[in-house]
Amino acid sequence: MSPELRLFVLAGEPSGDRIGADLVNRLREQVAVDVSGVGGDALAAVGIKSLFDMNELSVMGWADVLPRLPRLLWRARQVAKAIVRTRPDVVVLVDAQVFSSIVAKQVYKAAPDIPVLLCVAPAVWAWKPERAQHLKPHFREVMAVLPFEPAFMRSVDGPETHYVGHPAASALAFRSAVPERGPMLLLPGSRDGELRRHLPMMRAVVENLASHPRISGFVLPTPRRLEATVKGRVADWPAKVDVITGEERKAAAMASAVVAVAATGTVTLELALAGVPMVTTYVADKGQARLWVRFKVKYASLPNILLDRPLVPEILQLEPDADALVSAVRSHLDDGEGPAQFEGFKTIRKMMEDGTEEDPRVNPAERVLHHWRDAP
Structure with a gap:
């Protein structure tokens, strides 16, 4: 050796x-x-x-x-x-x-x-x-x-x-509480197909919820390679979206966010480890959908999988349905679902650490x- x-x-x-x-x-x-x-x-x-x-x-x-x-x-x-x-x-x-x-x-x-x-x-x-x-x-x-x-x-x-x-358990601090007001995080995924399918729905979320009293703005973390592409795609959105790169800036955004709208994937685990309430979504292709149906997949987002219960909303679709996503996010903000999710995230944090x-x-x-x- x-x-x-x-x-x-x-x-x-x-x-x-x-x-x-x-x-x-x-x-x-x-x-x-x-x-x-x-x-x-x-x-x-x-x-x-x-x-x-x-x-x-x-x-x-x-x-x-x-x-x-x-x-x-x-x-x-x-x-x-x-x-x-x-x-x-x-x-x-x-x-x-x-x-x-x-x-x-x-x-x-x-x-x-x-x-x-x-x-x-x-x-x-x-x-x-x-x-x-x-x-x-x-x-x-x-x-x-x-x-x-x-x-x-x-x-x-x-x-x-x-x-x-997961390294996110060390890299992300679990905050003490969910703020009453703050930015909304938009996390459409990092694959080209995910951006294509999810960004139009997130535009609708921005358009419909920009004036919500709990929302102070919109932040979209993305990999550096996609920064120019994503900035171009959100440039004409009805409200300003702050496109950021780098793990430090993403962690800071998580620390202040009131809610995240996230494509199901590893980022939902990162959000849970940071204590950020979320609404999750995914627009699947037909092959993925057939697998979900054939194997009777119970949950798609990692927080729900880890706790084996529907802690966070999952808006899973074959065709983009912006109205369904907007409705779920609005319900989350208006019905005060954040604290219940936050308590579940505490359990997840301990599981992941130990x-x-x-x-x-x-x-x-x-x-x-x-x-x-x-x-x-």
Whole structure:
């Protein structure tokens, strides 16, 4: 074992980019790390020179994936070949589930001795639990970011899984109360398809609620790569929208927000960890909708999934229905739903910080080092 850990990290979207960068920083508290792979701004800040633009992987739903499928498969081969050629000590693939699975299979076929770890477990608890068994040959371990996932993986004979928490639990402070008045956060997602489907509905929210007495303005956090695009799309909206970038500015906006309107995804967990009441929404393509119906998905947003109850409203649609979203947000503001959500978020915060009695939270760096130190 060399004195320096050679780590390959792949992330396919901003949330995974932040998780990957957090892992590298944690590892560097204990050992020297030479890092390579695919990432965005956060991983670039810790030393990655990305093989290609991470945003090529930021797609979701068959409507977005199919046109890009040949290029995605080519990129998967490129990543797998880079891993096999450079032989890193440990590989960590963060989320990007289908892409990561393709890469892991190709690496295992060519170099089964290279330990490949998956960070962020696939939602096998929502649909196709049998998928968990298919992960075992290709991933040495899954590092889960939801506290119930290790127990579920054991119950379906999935790969070894440890709960490592989410860096947002450390990065975001949980505020003491929900303000009576403040800005509304608009979080349409970071994928091109999500922006296309969600921004028109959020424009309607702005138009209808700009004069609401509890709303002091509108803030839209977005990745730096999308800043110019998003600013262009909201320039002619009926009220000013402050488009911001950077995690520090987003955290500050969360600290003062009265409510968020968010596309279901990792950001709903971040909002809960910061104590920001929300209304969630998602406009699915037909393939996603068929999965929801076929597997009788109970909840789509992470706060509801974690508590197994409808804590936050979910406006899930096949076609954008701005009126339904506007109505849900107005009801939230007028009926004072914030404090009830806030209490639920306290429970979520403790769960995410501690894990469960059976599966307490562990340091993800320790899991990576375990596979490095155990190498022959």
